[in-house]
Amino acid sequence: MAGRKLLLENVHIPGIETYDVYRKNGGYASVEKALKKMTPEEVVEEVKKSGLRGRGGAGFPTGMKWSFLAKPEGVPRYLVCNADESEPGTFKDRYLMEKIPHLLIEGMITSSYALGANVSYIYIRGEFMYILHILEKAIAEARANGMLGKNIMGSGYDLELVVAPGGGAYICGEETALLESLEGKRGNPRMKPPFPAVKGLWGCPTVVNNVETIAAVVPIVNHGGEDYAKIGIERSTGTKLISASGNLVRPGVYEIEMGVSVEEFIYGDDYCQGIANGKRMKACIPGGSSVPILPAHLVTKTAAGENRLMTYESLADGGFASGSMLGSGGFIVFDEDQCIVKNTYTFARFYAHESCGQCSPCREGTGWMEKVLHRLDHGHGTIEDISLLEEINKKIEGNTICPLGDAAAWPVAAAIRHFREEFEWHVTHAAEAQTRNYGLIQPRVEEIKTL
Amino acid sequence: MIKVTIDDIEVEVEPGTTILNAARQIGGEVVPPAMCYYSKLPGTGGKCRTCLVEVAAGSTADPRPMPKLMASCSTTVMDGMIVKNKTSERVHDNRGGVVEFLLINHPLDCPICDQAGECHLQDLGYEHGSAKTRYREERRTFDPIDIGNKIKLHMNRCILCYRCVHVANQLTDHRVHGVMHRGEHAEISTYIQNAVENDFSGNMIDVCPVGALTDKTFRFKSRVWFLKPMEAECACTKCSGKAVVWMFGNEIYRVTARKDKYGEVENIEDKTAWICNDCRFDKKDPSKWNIIGPRKIDRHSVISQGKYETKIDKGLNKIG
Ligand SMILES: Cc1cc2nc3c(=O)[nH]c(=O)nc-3n(C[C@H](O)[C@H](O)[C@H](O)COP(=O)(O)O)c2cc1C
């Protein structure tokens, strides 16, 4: 049994992308329930009880974020859905919006009601133009059926929903850059404070939530926050969409119950069914390109020898030394034929390309790391380059305006921490490294002891 | 009033004051360097990261240290906050890192740069930079372009502080230049060269902390330290007419606004004394100015006029 599905249960029903089929299968029940039977505060309360944490990467408790929203008299409030999904390895929001768009629309209506927003936005990455059309069609259907516009379902509540495309920049997924972009400006992250909850879109109080977070509000309102919180372990409640990619027998988007073991997720019949082509696993990045990479021996077990689980806490167990993060759930698996140096270079190139360039450590540091990794990957590197990378890392980390600087630094730091031999081999065996792969790494002595 | 301690010196400031401005109230060594913040241009700051400081205690109410170094130009003080600037190893280390980042792509052409002698990056590099570069790559290069017919942009030297963008937003009637592209490809540019034609666009030159924006009517005429800065005023309908004229003999080589020790245009009678383009570019005839007397250049620049003069002065004193 692959566990309960709260978001994707009906995704395979033919025609589920249309209003009629979606409604017949229990769709928009949360809107009906919230608008007719609940006060906005009661909806916020259920979300708090559910323990739902933001699915966009940072894992901030959603109920708490909602209750921070400033509510000054006579000032509009906004809900903005972050559909900029651009983190390498993450493609769950795209799947959800493409296959079951009304789930997001429903979540937006219920959440907007809870927050007292009368105009809400879905900010979608520019490359998803075809999904923008899917969403606009769904919005038109919802409006035609009285779910949007004035006096929704006779409740007296009004809501307009606008889909706005970005220009295709990863940085516009950072919530304040997103708001700048939505206002029609260059997508540079803002300095915080003030936080969006106080001064967001057009200077008004704003909540920014990920697509999956907003969709999860639907089952929370339908079944109650307590029911949602029954799934999962510790502070990781409910279900989570995982984008599984890389050398897996069955990659794809999975809705899992929080707390499934990593081993089960990679090798289980209900999930990815193991490493493709009978190969062995070399490494895994469990939460999207921004989180630390783990070598095989730290993927299914923690350094203390416990089973690693698909939860915020367990994936982070061991901190930076031997853990990683759940992040946005972009689960990338590497087999023994993959080159960690090349992969690190590829990611570094991505971050250098996506840095907005506002602050010096990120603008200059990401470009510098890309160049150093390029020469290491291409066999022109030196041993000093490895420590140079570590130093550039340290000078970026924590010194930037937005977390992109950290997101660029951490993957490089983690790759060197766990795969130093492979980096060194690229220097000492430069010519050979251009012709073959280093292969699996040996767990370090101090790590074997604890295994 | 709020009490804050910076490098063991206590100062009382108004609520809402930033750490940087609190430090400026103390003055001297405890003031962090600021390359992008400009007190007269609201919205500036936060970008260059040279002003990073360590907050050893957040406030009396919550005395926990802040885990990250904070940009002092954009962090407001709390009562009982304890800040370390000069006294922090971490600040020294990371500021050095920021300076290294700013320099890796910066041309080392100070000998031919008009800003030499009054360049904030030169000062910073002198204080924090290391003598050797670890950057083996080719530096990023751009062709110099004209931004309007009086301003030259040497993008190679730009540190993307965004100050000139704020000048254009706040002082001119419309902005025709800005930042294009992303990351290390980001550049100050304008779609239409020669488009910057505006009464106050010349102030972009004064706020530029490096030699990226220079005065085309002055470029390469002389090193600044050979010129005598004189306080001068003229009757101008567009601006205050209070400026500094930089003279060689009886000739005016260039005109700038009056700047304080942080390189910022001074406030005169509570108004920032920006000067208009007519005064800056077109009034090079000394008869148009009432020349008041020598301007003391209170800059800590490594090869500033001030230091140059004092050395000579000292020498003369000895002889005398
Ligand atoms: C560089 C960067 C890119 C981001 N991209 C996304 C994104 O594509 N989608 C997203 O939901 N959150 C993204 N985030 C996180 C958002 O800033 C924000 O935390 C999130 O949208 C909040 O929603 P949540 O609380 O529902 O997770 C990004 C953050 C950074 C720093």
Ligand code: SF4
């Ligand atoms: S950390 Fe990078 S992406 Fe974020 S604001 Fe600074 S330069 Fe822009």
Ligand code: SF4
């Ligand atoms: S041109 Fe000068 S003022 Fe403008 S961003 Fe560059 S360094 Fe700053």
Ligand code: FES
């Ligand atoms: S002066 Fe504070 S970041 Fe530039």
